[in-house]
Amino acid sequence: MCTNRHYNSVMAALTFGCFITTAFKDRSIPVDIHVSKVMIKNVDDFTGPRERSDLGFVTFDISANLQPIFDWNVKELFLYLTAEYSTKSNALNQVVLWDKIVLRGDNTKLNLRDVKSKYFFFDDGNGLRSNKNITLTLSWNVVPNAGILPLVMGSGHKSLAFPESYETAKSY
């Protein structure tokens, strides 16, 4: 006798069980972010709509213990660091500076030092210079074996300010 039909319903039940037993868990943990170096340049943004845009450079440290987030229904975490700020031309800007994938089984004690931003921190304009309030937050997408993909923001953020003048030196 064939058992396709039973297979379908058993899988469905298992999948739903996976999902429902972890669906309402709180996936937030405290995060410690520290900024060690901040610099700003005004450069040609070849892909952008204007001649020159502000380009920020941030070096940071991140500490967090990800252990409490992982359970049997978490396949991996997708972490990303966001810079949030406001300028004259845009009320809210959110730029992803860096990201990391942490698989189940990887070291869950995050202790990263002197990390440079992975992606270009371009402003849509020239609003980074002298900007006193840029907020860095760490968030993550919890990728389950089965179920919802929640976006969680870690508690703990860091504010930084950009200098008044542009850096002219070549290196970073």
Place this chain on the structure above:
Amino acid sequence: MLSLDFLDDVRRMNKRQLYYQVLNFGMIVSSALMIWKGLMVVTGSESPIVVVLRENGDIKFLTKGDNNSVDDRGLYKQGQHWLEKKDVVGRARGFVPYIGIVTILMNDYPKFKVCNVSCLNDELFNAVREHTSLL
């Protein structure tokens, strides 16, 4: 009396089969969609959205590919620098693994399809036999 009851059973059985087929078809379509969206998220790689701006109440996105560090502007329309909400087709919200595996197996191993259909035939045959033996 034998023929009347028999016909009723067969008619009822066919409707149930029909509903089953409709549901099956719906499941195939939705599971294909879910697998596709799930893969977008799970292929071990980077964020698709890097910049979100709010300007005068309108929201602009700048996206990037999931396995590179350059933004997607080269892929946008000529002269387009930002995506708006209407350009975003959807977002991955959840993951339902293996829900389409039976469909995939039936595609790769057509013998499974015969098995499935003959399962239905067996059930139908058995149910009919049961009802006729009661009489």
